[in-house]
Amino acid sequence: xxxxxxxxxxxxxxxxxxxxxxxxxxxxxxxxxxxxxxxxxxxxxxxxxxxxxxxxxxxxxxxxxxxxxxxxxxxxxxxxxxxxxxxxxxxxxxxxxxxxxxxxxxxxxxxxxxxxxxxxxxxxxxxxxxxxxxxxxxxxxxxxxxxxxxxxxxxxx
Amino acid sequence: xxxxxxxxxxxxxxxxxxxxxxxxxxxxxxxxxxxxxxxxxxxxxxxxxxxxxxxxxxxxxxxxxxxxxxxxxxxxxxxxxxxxxxxxxxxxxxxxxxxxxxxxxxxxxxxxxxxxxxxxxxxxxxxxxxxxxxxxxxxxxxxxxxxxxxxxxxxxx
DNA sequence: GGGTAGACTTTCTTCAAGCAAGCCAGATCC
DNA sequence: GGATCTGGCTTGCTTGAAGAAAGTCTACCC
Numbered sequence: 153x154x155x156x157x158x159x160x161x162x163x164x165x166x167x168x169x170x171x172x173x174x175x176x177x178x179x180x181x182x183x184x185x186x187x188x189x190x191x192x193x194x195x196x197x198x199x200x201x202x203x204x205x206x207x208x209x210x211x212x213x214x215x216x217x218x219x220x221x222x223x224x225x226x227x228x229x230x231x232x233x234x235x236x237x238x239x240x241x242x243x244x245x246x247x248x249x250x251x252x253x254x255x256x257x258x259x260x261x262x263x264x265x266x267x268x269x270x271x272x273x274x275x276x277x278x279x280x281x282x283x284x285x286x287x288x289x290x291x292x293x294x295x296x297x298x299x300x301x302x303x304x305x306x307x308x309x
Numbered sequence: 310x311x312x313x314x315x316x317x318x319x320x321x322x323x324x325x326x327x328x329x330x331x332x333x334x335x336x337x338x339x340x341x342x343x344x345x346x347x348x349x350x351x352x353x354x355x356x357x358x359x360x361x362x363x364x365x366x367x368x369x370x371x372x373x374x375x376x377x378x379x380x381x382x383x384x385x386x387x388x389x390x391x392x393x394x395x396x397x398x399x400x401x402x403x404x405x406x407x408x409x410x411x412x413x414x415x416x417x418x419x420x421x422x423x424x425x426x427x428x429x430x431x432x433x434x435x436x437x438x439x440x441x442x443x444x445x446x447x448x449x450x451x452x453x454x455x456x457x458x459x460x461x462x463x464x465x466x
Numbered sequence: 467g468g469g470t471a472g473a474c475t476t477t478c479t480t481c482a483a484g485c486a487a488g489c490c491a492g493a494t495c496c
Numbered sequence: 497g498g499a500t501c502t503g504g505c506t507t508g509c510t511t512g513a514a515g516a517a518a519g520t521c522t523a524c525c526c
Contacts, residue, residue: 154480154515157333157356163455165410165421166340166403172414173406176314176331177483183323192504199314201484206505216413230503238413244405244435246323249330252402253322256373256395257329264322277444278401278435285442287434298320311484311511334514349473358515363474387472 172215173242177208179249182235182242185218186290186307187297190232209233217242240290240309247278262298269294269306329372330399334365336406339392339399342375343447343464344454347389366390374399397447397466404435419455426451426463 159171173179180198189195195205212218217239221232250264265274268281269292276282281292290309297305316328330336337355346352352362369375374396378389407421422431425438426449433439438449447466454462 154513156482156514159333159337160414161416163416163418164340165407165414165416165455167337167410168414168416169406169410170333170336174331174333174336176316176327179327179331180316180324183321193502201486202505203485203507204483207482238409241409241413242405245402245409248399248401248405248435249326250322252395252398253324253326256398257317257322257325259318259320259322259325261320277437278405280434280437280439280442282437282444285437287439298322311482313483313513350471358517359474360476360516361514364513 169245172217173245175208177204178212178217179246181205181208181212182217182239183246185233185235185239186243186246186309187295187305188308190234190308191230192233195233212239235290235308243290243293243307244279251276251278259298262301263296264298265296267294267296267304268292326402329374330402332365334361335369335374336403338362338365338369339374339396340403342390342392342396343400343403343466344452344462345465347391347465348387349390352390369396392447392465400447400450400464401436408433408435416455419458420453421455422453424451424453424461425449 159167162168162171177198177200181195184195184198189197192205192209195209196202200208209218213220213233216236218233219236221234223230223232247266250266254263267273268275268284268288271281271284273281273283274296275288279287281288290307294304294306296303316324319325319328334357338352341352341355346354349362349366352366353359357365366375370377370390373393375390376393378391379387404423407423411420424430425432425441425445428438428441430438430440431453432445436444438445447464451461451463453460
């Protein structure tokens with residue numbers, strides 16, 4: 153598609169963010185990372201093509217959203233991709249998308265809820281507990297997902 | 310790029326939203342719309358190619374983010390693209406991107422601020438006034454943009 | 467009736483998404 | 497010790513969308 157436009161030096165912070173996360177796979181890889189995925193194999197569950205996943209992971213490491221850590225899994229070296237601070241700070245973007253999706257693209261099969269651990273209630277805000285009025289981060293929120301309505305999933309960070 | 314993946318019927322609301330706004334131009338067209346752009350000619354200022362803009366506007370109308378209104382500008386029929394409720398509800402997504410961009414891709418030239426009209430203070434949340442703790446929508450917020458640091462821009466809705 | 471403005475449409479080239487297959491190193495099976 | 501498996505990629509191919517530029521169409525402007 154010829155070289156896609158570059159907004160990395162745009163004067164608008166929205167455009168600069170779009171330059172980083174204005175891609176479906178980046179957002180979905182982030183979602184998987186928050187849900188605990190760390191290995192190449194785990195991210196494949198998204199249904200992304202291998203070459204695209206490889207490129208995206210490398211790009212996200214370069215963009216500072218993920219960090220590639222080498223650890224040994226049974227004395228063979230393995231890598232995992234861990235959320236950086238910058239990556240974890242994108243949680244409100246995912247939450248805003250989740251809230252919009254629930255409202256404007258609803259499905260009958262179970263809702264997603266963003267539960268504030270401290271008070272146990274779902275919040276309707278992307279970054280604040282709508283009950284306690286305190287800011288929430290990955291450390292304070294768990295997700296209740298449509299596919300596992302009984303489980304409450306603490307987020308990676 | 311072969312046909313891009315389709316998440317419109319995914320069980321995850323994040324994926325369903327990504328299906329709609331997981332594209333740089335859609336997000337930037339939305340930003341322009343919040344800043345008051347309504348006509349084809351005005352959106353061109355984004356630097357988007359005409360054919361791409363044409364397709365995006367049509368897609369966003371079909372997705373229910375924009376509404377194409379015909380009005381008469383000097384007894385010749387003209388169109389404008391207006392934000393729908395669903396489009397306006399994407400404001401928190403743009404705000405979350407703006408806050409992330411300011412924090413993790415800062416520029417020395419002026420900050421963007423999301424000002425809650427009622428109290429006059431900038432909020433650090435995507436959808437709540439961090440001072441008053443009330444939810445904020447396009448009706449309650451104005452943007453202070455890096456390129457016009459003196460102006461306070463009320464948002465379209 | 468020539469020019470301009472707005473809103474597109476068409477044509478062309480380039481590049482990335484998607485798909486499939488291949489590769490390589492270490493572990494595990496037999 | 498050869499064969500298979502697993503994880504994490506890389507390579508090759510096809511198709512379609514992004515980008516750039518030019519063309520179209522309608523209506524007013526002078």
